[in-house]
Amino acid sequence: MSSRCHSPLSLRRIVAPVALIFLLACSSRGATGERPNFIIILADDMGWNDARFCGNTNVDTPHLDALARSGAVFTQACASAPTCAPTRASLLTGQYTPRHGVYNVVDPRHAPGSPHHKILATETRPDLPDGTVTLAEALKSAGYTSALFGMWNLGRGRSGPSAPTGQGFDLFVEPTDLGFAKEAYHREDGVYTSDALTDAALDWIKREKDRPFFLYLAFHDVHGPFDPKPELLDKYRQRRSVAEPDLCATVEAMDANIGRLLAGLEHWGLSDRTYVIFTSDNGGVRQAVAPLRGGKGTLYQGGLRVPAILSGPGIAAGQKIETPVLSMDFFPTVLEWAGLRADASMPVDGKSLVPLLSGKEKSITRDLFWxxxxxxxxxxxxxxxxxxxxxxxxxxxxxxxxxxxxxxxxxxxxxxxxxxxxxxxxxxxxxxxxxxxLWAPRPTEPNPAYDPAAPARGGGRPERATSASPVPPSNGLFVVSSPDFADGGKLPAECTGDGSGFSPPLEWRGAPSGTKSFALIMDHQAPDAVKSYWNIWNIPPDVTCLEKNGKAPGMVGIGFRGRQGYEPPHSKGPGPKTYVITVYALSSMIGIDKPAHEVTREVLLDAMKGQSLGSATLRVTYERPASAL
Known part of the structure; x- marks a missing residue:
């Protein structure tokens, strides 16, 4: 079934402004300027534990921490989808993805019929369907002015029905309007993207402060690849505990701009009548998803869990709410704060969080779907x-x-x-x-163009894992394994030269008593190369699993090409290669007086002298098919 078979569920845009919203009696507390303002701040690819208020002590986020203390933190918040475009669509419509049909970012590599795909997947919409009413349109019916600063990602073009100004926003400013190249963090004159966007947003608030407004500030931070401010990068490179100084520096730069925005509200006397929502579009890509599994793009918790703060008038400070909520819940929440409700003919799947925030309800009982x-x-x-x-x-x-x-x-x-x-x-x-x-498409039809031997995208050379087996444990009990790598089994995993890589989740068990931490080293062994490839240390003793893009709070990692994970390196020579992953059980935490990016295999082994209680090793053999050489 086509993903477009859902338009009857939505009102046509021509009648929406008239029939969509009813104004409740409590919608105004006096003059127009006394109605509440709304600000939604959306980070990009920010993991559930990428800020200090979430428990990550490696990064400084004083302004987000203060915002969290002033309102409510939803500790089980999830994105409505595991990638950015569908979450943004659900946030602005209050709908599950099958209603609006935006399932992913439009990318030719994801198009149905690719030889890399076993089945014919659903085609995603590039924009919102005709008749869908956005939050900006709903608020416009009540006299609000709205502006979007940053990323739209729900249609191309500066004008027309799919542009923000065709979806209810009175103003749309993206980084390219401010002199930035697409997806760049810095302008040629050195100005930082989120600094410029925040400046523009503050100028707009100053102009519109005497009327009710809706500001949607969609940062590019913290999407990779990073280009952080040099002074912040240097700061985090000097911290031993920080594995990814570029990510931490980018998070802090965004936090500083959120602080400037909040200071502006305070300066103009708007804080007491402005609701602020902060969240991310999907789970993290690299850091702070473990012990959760997966990351951006997956429906495991690591790809869905996101930070979420709601603060504003009437919200008790210091709340931590454990009820699972979704991005689409912010749409009906803002409507209720504005004194509006959706007409019964408009499908809204989200639930207002106002009863939870006010204490009238302790939880929301419902099933959640992705x-x-x-x-x-x-x-x-x-x-x-x-x-x-x-x-x-x-x-x-x-x-x-x-x-x-x-x-x-x-x-x-x-x-x-x-x-x-x-x-x-x-x-x-x-x-x-x-x-x-919801007439949700269920793709199951085989793809006639599927070719398991198809060349990797981007000209990469495929390398297929052929076997994996644990080495006999050093103490008779301690073993490391992977559920994706059965002993001697043929493996479907593939590593390609474009850096996509394969990386099974690692698990270990049977560590000796007295273990206070773990360390991990991966060595690459090939006819033309033998080298250390990846190492981490001070893994907490209660962590017994690692997965690509994930690590537990306090862990320190050395990435490859800016990534977390342990994709096999790319050896140019023919024949089988091996990478060897060794996990060490240690009697203490290790202190190394060097920034993480300077810690080599030899430095780590020297620091572990006299502290190893045992080790466990997994060998993975892989080779490049002859057709790819």
Whole structure:
């Protein structure tokens, strides 16, 4: 079924301004200027633990921390989708993705029919469908002026119905309007992107401060590749505990601009009547997703969990709310704050969070759904449901399901689908019923163009893992393994020369008693190269799993080409190669008086002298097919 088969669910745009919104009696507290203002600040690719108020002590975010203290932090907040465009669409419409049909960023590499895709995936919309009413349009019906500064990502062009000014915004300013190259962090004169956007936003607030306004500030921070301010980069490079100084520097730069924005509200006397929402468009890419699994693009918790703060008049300070919420919930929340409600003919899937914020309700009882029927890099089409603490993922390529108890297994490592068949069926039936109710496409048709030997995208050379096996443990008990790498089994994982890589989740068990931390070293062994490739240390003793793009708070890592993970290196010679991953159990935490990026294998081994209680090793063999040489 086409992803476009949902237009009957929405009002036509021609009648929306008249029929959509009813103004409630409590919508105004006096003069027009006394109505509340709304600011939504959206970070890009910011992980659930990428700020200090989330528990990450490696990065300084004093202004976000203050905002969190002034209002409510939703500790189980999730993006409505695992990538940016669909989350932005859901945030502005209050709808699940099958209603608006925006499933991913439009990219030729993701198009249905690619030889890399086993099934024919759904085609994503590039923009919002006709008849969809955005938050800016809803507020405009009540006399609000609206502006978007930053990233739109829901249609191309500066004018027309798919542009922000065709979707209810009175003003749209993107970085290119301010002299920046596309997706650049710095202008030629050295001005930083988020500095310039914040300056423009403050100028607009100053002009519009005497009337109710809606500001949507969508930063490019903290999307990679990074180009941080030199002084902040130097600051974090001097901290031993910081593995990714470029990411931390980018987060702090964004935080400083949020501080300037909040200071402007205070200066103009607007703080007491302005609601501020801060969140991210999807889970993190590199840092601070562990012990959660996955990252951006996946429907595992690491790809969905995001930071979320709501602050403003009537919201009690210092709240931490554990109820799971989604990005689409902000739409009805803002409507209620504005004294508006949606007409019954307009489908809104989100739930207002006002009852939770006011204390009238302790939780929201509902099932949550995600639908991602598209390919995105190595990510395959899938769908998911969360019901209470139980979560089920369904993968369309294989038809297989995974079931997790998030209360016991937040890292989604123990698939209980086989041991809990009744519960798995219950959630699967709920998921299918929800999909049917929204006419959600379920891609299952085989792709006739699929070619498993197709050259890698970008001209990369494929390298296929052929086997993996644990080395006999050093103490008879301590072992390291990977659920994706069965002993001696043929592996579907693939590493390509464009850097996409493959990286199974690592798990270890049986560590000796007295273990206070772990260290990990990966060595690359090939006919033409033997070298250390990756190392981390001071892994907390309660962390027994690592995955690409994820690490636990306090861990320190050395990335490859700016990435976290352990993709195999690219050896130019023919024949099999091996990379060896060794996990060391240590009797203490290690102190190394060097920035993380300067710690070599030899430095780490020297620091571990006399402290190793045992080690466990996994060898993975891979080779490049002859056709790729």
């Amino acid at each position: 639908h991602f029927p598209v390919y995105s890099g190595p990510i395959t089409p899938c769908s998911a449901i969360r019901s209470g603490d139980w979560k089920l993922l369904e993968f369309f390529e294989s038809g297989q399901s995974e079931l997790y108890d998030l209360s016991r297994d937040p890292g989604e490592l123990q698939n209980l689908a086989a041991s809990e068949p009744g519960r798995a069926k219950e959630l699967r039936d709920k998921l299918h019923a929800w999909q049917s109710s």
